[in-house]
Amino acid sequence: MAQYLALTYTADVDWWAPEQAEELAEYRKFGVEYAEQVKASAVLHPTATATVVRVEGARGGPVITTDGPYAETKExxxxxYLIEADDLExxxxxxxxxxxxxGGAVEVRPVIVAR
Structure with a gap:
């Protein structure tokens, strides 16, 4: 079986806030229904908690960090989710x-498994 990474793009919210409970329940339902195919999953903290890391020039160059999201977007x-499936379809x-x-988007990418 092949592995695929399904990256979720949604509104940038705090998923543990009470107003997200109903939608979070849908994610839990999905996790139960596809437990055999989902090998790993995680929810990320809001983008405001992100730190962007860049190395100036080449490897070993000065490390530059920036607080917050890489880019401002709606999603x-x-x-x-790390999914195991027979094929992309x-x-x-x-x-x-x-x-x-x-209501957002899911980007699916094949995973290159190290040998």
């Missing part, structure tokens, strides 16, 4: 069931 990277069918796909 932000808010989580991921099967992975896309699973990704379509992730609640983020209903």
């Amino acid at each position: 932000a990277l808010t989580g991921y 099967a992975a896309v069918k699973i990704a379509a069931e992730i609640p983020a796909a209903w």
